[in-house]
Amino acid sequence: MDMKIEIKQKGDWVVDDNPNIKMKTTYLSVNYGKFRALTDINMEISEQKITAIIGPSGCGKSTLLRSFNRMNDLTPSARIEGEIALDGENIYGKNVDVVDVRRRIGMVFQRPNPFPKSIYDNVSYGPRLYGIRDRNNLDGIVESSLRQSALWDEVKDKLHQSGMSLSGGQQQRLCIARALAVQPEVILMDEPASALDPISTLRIEELMHDLAKSYTIIIVTHNMQQAARVSDFTAMMMIDETRSGRLIEYNATNIIFTRPQDKRTEDYVTGRFG
């Protein structure tokens, strides 16, 4: 595959006539014990667009991202207030099946974390949980997922090698393929390229554009240029005087980076602090 280094140019913000809202947070607050990590987050995530969440370290970006697929539930002291809706239904509702929420909302982590299994077994792990046993079907899903994450050509002859034997960038694409194999609707990415070299980073960014055609993507990044390059919408977060994270501004990426409304946003994106 030819390597294309392309800086995506965005024209003026084009208003989508009928943006579909895939996910929506309503007065979302997250508490860890007595500490209020997030306060009153209200935002709408548009379907099949890339939404970036930026802000200085410690402002709660990761906490917000992890709320979307209920990974915060893993912390015993975490308490959620407010709602997050997926296709209109609150994922923190009473009878919600967390397992299914997490299938529909996939996640890629900062450090690639493939299982110590073969590449094939890494990707087929998810589908097999759902009873897909037939070899042909699994082969098909594995190939399709690896193609979508732009890794197929590099590993198609060594599917039975360990996933840990790949380079960092390849491992991350493997993790993406693994997430895609269970047919999610939303993909969350927590600083997916921060542990990678610049070339791998650009490949991942290219990948995101392709993926956005079929999936809704929410990405947390501390790299503003990356947010500007890649995303359609950007959410700017900061901590308030109680050290709780808040959503300062949320708009089309173009606007955030050229005509920000809030002075704090302007300071941050122009590099005056952060």
Place this chain on the structure above:
Amino acid sequence: MTTNYSELLKRGVQTRRLRRKSVNGFMLSLTGILTLLALVPLFWIIGYVIYRGGKTLNLAFFTQLPKPMGMAGGGVLHAIEGSLIVTLMATVLAFVPGVLAAFYAARNPNTPLGIALRFSTDVLSGVPSIVVGLFGYTLIVKPQGHYSAFAGSVALAILMLPTIIRTTEEMLKLVPGALREGSLALGASEWKTSLNVLLPAAMDGVITGVLLAIARAAGETAPLLFTTLGNERFDLGSIIKSGVQNHQGIFQIMGRIFNSPIDSLPLTLWKYAQQPYPERVDQAWGVALILMILVLTINVIARIWIELRKKKLRG
């Protein structure tokens, strides 16, 4: 063909949902149940030992020698004295070599001797206690021609050694290197640094290790079977008395003690449990209670000490 897989997956999601949920709930609960199950023998044994042993415990039990077989009453003073003597001597025998070897292991972990030392410690910790007893027999009892408390304490010391070495080594490793360097920089010699600075710093943990080793040794029977053999007529009081009356020196009296066959609490338990006299069986339960109290108390003390140390470190 993605639509194909999407259908497959959707179907799988539906059909498998209930099954995955139930398996999850069942297996997770099972692990909790198994944990409780494993604790049942613990409480059962402790409960019964208290119940049946408690009935036998009275002052006479602790202060008298056993009566002849079949007669009621009497005590296990001989076994208590025996256990104390043998365990004490074993601790003395094991402590110094153990701590010194640990000093070596902590400072030179990668030399051939250091590696061999760690290997031997591991091996020794896995040797069955009865094999250690056989070793004690062939090493000491056979050449000497008689059973003795000394042979028994050597066997117990061998059992205690790996624990003492391992704990001391770990504790020494935890002492910050700056402490040692500071002492050396002041001009103190290595051995003075080790004894006056490092050892006290690690002392808490070392003592815990020794306590746990003692708790284990106090409960061991197999190594004593063919080293101390057992001796229902051992009477510490009369040995001391006759020694004083005959103007024997302290070392002579000690020699007499250590060279005689001797009983101990676990040995006595073992013997009494198998005798046909119900009074003896009752006494076996009493001995079990004493042993359990001893072992549990030491374990609790060691635990509390560890927790206190942890709190101290956290500040």
Place this chain on the structure above:
Amino acid sequence: MKISKTNIQKLLKKFGQLFNHGDRPWFGLLILMSILVLVLMVGIGYLLWRDSALSRSSFGLSFLLPTKDPSWDPVNSDFQAWPFIYGTLLTSVVALLIAIPISLGIAIFLAELCPAWLRTPLNWLVELLAAIPSVVFGLWGIFIFLPQVVTPIGNALYSAFKNVPGLSAFFAGPIPQSGSSRLAASLILAIMIIPTISAVSRDVLNAIPPSQREASLALGSTQWETIWQILIPYGSSGILGAVILGLGRALGETMAVTMVIGNSIEGTISILRPGYTMASIIANEFAEAVSKLHTSSLIEIGFILFVLTLSLNVIARLLVWSVTRKNPQEARS
């Protein structure tokens, strides 16, 4: 020389002076003690080897091998150790089969599911089970465990398998009225090795990086699927090490086994009948063994036990070490 106060003081002063002349005596002492430990390990093997020479030369390898009619006959000086080897292997293997699932369950609960406040007390309770002296286990075994648990189970097994071809020999019985049997020994051994296996397995599970759990859960796995399909395979070599450590402990366990196994030289293979293990025959007969050949045979059995547990211990340590030191391969960018 009189042991007077001044003389002792002089002696100590001289000793101290010796030390002040450099640290060489100190290091010498350290090395001496370390060598002592080495010598001990070698010494145990050597002495047992040496003192079993008589029986080794008399019987050779046939001492160990299963024969049609094994005999253990102090009167006629004919010794054959196979029944005890069989007893040891049987009781240890059965104990493992029972202990492994239970220990894994406990390890999983303590490492993954237990709420934080409950963790320390539960860990401590499980450790306490390991601290109970073997004789106390045996006492409880004889008077409580045998009549209330083993005998009913034994009777049930006997009637269940009486007419099953093939298996009926293994469950031939009936179980003695007292309950003393290999079954009893296996069950008690299982209880005694559970703390060992579960504690080490729990440590292995705790050493697995949280990122593995997150990856699995984020894909939409249940907690059990994560544990069973990701964590256990990840820690499998360490868990195997834990099992081997447990096996080593089972092989050498003496007192509790001797008190409940019945100590009989019946030739049957049935688990319901009394038998002997290598450790229990030594415990039972050594003090009364008169003939040199008898003693030597018992020592030879001790030597076999030594070699067995030594090898297992080494293998186990290597396995556990390989997991708890494993650094997941850092992503090479």
